[in-house]
Amino acid sequence: MSxxxxxxxxxxxxxxxxxxxxxxxxxxxxxxxxxVIVLGAWQFLVTVVGVSEYLxxxxxxxxxxxxxxxxxxxxxxxxxGTNALIGLVVGSILGILLAALAARWSIADRMSAxxxxxxxxxPIVALAPVLNSMFxxxxxFGRQAIAAxxxxxxxxxxxxxxxxxxxxxxxxxxxxxxxNSQQVLRTLTLPTARPFVLTGIRIASSLAVISALVAEYxxxxxxGLGSLISTSAASSAYARAWAYVVASIALGLLxxxxxxxxxxxxxxxxxxxGAR
Amino acid sequence: xSDATTGSRAxxxxxxxxxxGSRAxxxxxxxxxxxxxxxxxxxxxxQVQALDGIDLTVAAGEFVSLIGPSGCGxxxxxxxxxDLDDPTAGTLTVFxxxxxxxxLDQEYGIAFxxxxxxPWRTVAANVxxxxxxxxxxxxxxxxxxxxxxxxxxxxxxxxxxxxxxxxGMQQRVxxxxxxxxxxxxxxxxxxxxxxxxxxxxxxxxxLVRISAETGAAVVFVTHSIPEAVFLSDRVVVMSPRxxxxxxxxxxxxxxxxxxxxxxxxxxxERTFFDMVTAVREALHGGSPVASxxxxxxxx
Numbered sequence: 099m100s101x102x103x104x105x106x107x108x109x110x111x112x113x114x115x116x117x118x119x120x121x122x123x124x125x126x127x128x129x130x131x132x133x134v135i136v137l138g139a140w141q142f143l144v145t146v147v148g149v150s151e152y153l154x155x156x157x158x159x160x161x162x163x164x165x166x167x168x169x170x171x172x173x174x175x176x177x178x179g180t181n182a183l184i185g186l187v188v189g190s191i192l193g194i195l196l197a198a199l200a201a202r203w204s205i206a207d208r209m210s211a212x213x214x215x216x217x218x219x220x221p222i223v224a225l226a227p228v229l230n231s232m233f234x235x236x237x238x239f240g241r242q243a244i245a246a247x248x249x250x251x252x253x254x255x256x257x258x259x260x261x262x263x264x265x266x267x268x269x270x271x272x273x274x275x276x277x278n279s280q281q282v283l284r285t286l287t288l289p290t291a292r293p294f295v296l297t298g299i300r301i302a303s304s305l306a307v308i309s310a311l312v313a314e315y316x317x318x319x320x321x322g323l324g325s326l327i328s329t330s331a332a333s334s335a336y337a338r339a340w341a342y343v344v345a346s347i348a349l350g351l352l353x354x355x356x357x358x359x360x361x362x363x364x365x366x367x368x369x370x371x372g373a374r
Numbered sequence: 375x376s377d378a379t380t381g382s383r384a385x386x387x388x389x390x391x392x393x394x395g396s397r398a399x400x401x402x403x404x405x406x407x408x409x410x411x412x413x414x415x416x417x418x419x420x421q422v423q424a425l426d427g428i429d430l431t432v433a434a435g436e437f438v439s440l441i442g443p444s445g446c447g448x449x450x451x452x453x454x455x456x457d458l459d460d461p462t463a464g465t466l467t468v469f470x471x472x473x474x475x476x477x478l479d480q481e482y483g484i485a486f487x488x489x490x491x492x493p494w495r496t497v498a499a500n501v502x503x504x505x506x507x508x509x510x511x512x513x514x515x516x517x518x519x520x521x522x523x524x525x526x527x528x529x530x531x532x533x534x535x536x537x538x539x540x541x542g543m544q545q546r547v548x549x550x551x552x553x554x555x556x557x558x559x560x561x562x563x564x565x566x567x568x569x570x571x572x573x574x575x576x577x578x579x580x581l582v583r584i585s586a587e588t589g590a591a592v593v594f595v596t597h598s599i600p601e602a603v604f605l606s607d608r609v610v611v612m613s614p615r616x617x618x619x620x621x622x623x624x625x626x627x628x629x630x631x632x633x634x635x636x637x638x639x640x641x642x643e644r645t646f647f648d649m650v651t652a653v654r655e656a657l658h659g660g661s662p663v664a665s666x667x668x669x670x671x672x673x
């Protein structure tokens with residue numbers, strides 16, 4: 099890939115541009131540099147300018163708390179992560195199935211459209227106290243349900259759009275081949291929708307983590323990241339609260355990167371680099 | 375077919391006829407019969423008469439081009455033959471069957487202006503698609519695909535993806551796919567319309583060779599006069615609004631009209647220009663066209 103790109107640039111004699119390697123390095127280095135500068139300024143504010151540690155804990159003390167509480171952070175990540183994962187998987191499966199129904203029968207589409215619109219605008223966390231009391235204080239089910247509802251919406255919307263992306267020429271072709279609806283689904287509709295489904299899941303992955311975490315603020319069993327953040331903050335252990343926030347960010351990133359990787363794996367085709 | 379592939383371009387009219395005959399159970403049977411066909415489209419602004427009283431017969435093994443200005447219904451007529459749309463009135467039969475039955479029985483292969491390849495499938499998998507859908511065993515499929523790709527000169531590109539090919543190569547894949555099930559009828563809707571002139575002429579020569587090899591009847595939609603003249607046994611000239619058949623111009627290209635004899639040299643022969651002029655005059659409503667044949671539009 100990089101080889102063909104550079105030869106193309108050489109043969110066409112385009113104005114000088116960054117080599118692909120420099121570009122890739124820059125793409126990694128630039129955000130890290132920004133992060134380091136921000137953290138440095140933050141530490142500077144606290145230690146030199148003298149902003150109260152109570153108001154704004156310094157990065158150093160947050161890291162200290164992170165290491166000191168690693169065991170509870172790890173188990174909290176596991177609990178919240180499991181809830182988010184179950185919600186993501188269930189929500190995605192439901193989203194894909196219902197989108198398939200809606201694409202197949204327009205009556206199903208019309209029946210579900212207002213429901214989906216309602217689900218999309220409900221602040222999902224508003225359901226948290228209700229679901230918590232519905233399923234009892236010692237059940238994780240309410241949180242998983244919230245993560246599932248939050249994941250469902252983007253997966254459904256994207257999948258439905260994907261199912262409608264088949265082009266007229268492909269549909270004509272399938273008709274000319276007298277393909278039955280099963281064959282059309284397998285050879286045309288599903289592969290066309292695949293990138294859209296994966297985009298939906300990628301968007302849903304972050305939402306699942308956020309909703310599973312925020313749902314913990316509203317009671318239910320302790321031990322997840324959300325409940326630990328609220329407990330630490332309530333007991334004025336701000337640095338520890340921040341350490342749990344850092345862990346939440348890491349969990350969200352983990353989910354996002356995992357789905358991104360899934361997308362890359364599924365959509366990967368032959369090694370590109372052939373002549374166009 | 376096997377001897378035709380290895381044979382030279384020498385004229386073999388008798389053999390071609392025999393070849394076509396051996397495929398059709400009843401040699402006298404025509405490939406396509408169109409009787410009194412009308413097509414009316416309902417649009418928001420009212421009805422549009424796309425086709426009006428179309429009668430047309432295409433013999434087995436015959437190459438017929440439909441030509442005319444935009445909106446003359448030539449593509450619509452092809453879509454009706456393919457049973458992709460239904461006629462408003464009249465009947466269409468393909469090898470003696472209703473067009474619907476012919477579609478279900480896979481009596482024709484089809485190619486469109488867009489190659490319409492599935493981008494997530496390799497070239498080989500794209501050509502194999504119709505075979506796969508119709509339950510051909512995978513070993514047979516593989517050998518048939520290899521043979522087809524060889525025929526369109528893409529043997530080395532079997533594992534490429536469509537977006538790695540040029541427009542002309544993609545269109546050749548589409549033609550290979552259309553030929554996958556050895557249809558006795560090939561329907562083509564401006565398959566070379568998006569190609570540049572050089573690629574286009576090359577593709578035309580290849581199509582002449584391939585259609586001679588397979589002995590299939592071809593209904594070919596185009597708006598290029600030289601293309602129609604070069605390829606066809608007969609050129610059907612259509613006029614727009616409502617779409618009607620204006621005139622059917624038989625091509626008499628040289629002493630011997632066998633398709634195998636149509637080579638690049640033909641494009642520079644006197645008879646070729648005479649035929650271009652004849653089609654051109656038919657398109658302009660029968661009145662002689664003032665300028666010489668050489669001033670003809672090329673697309």
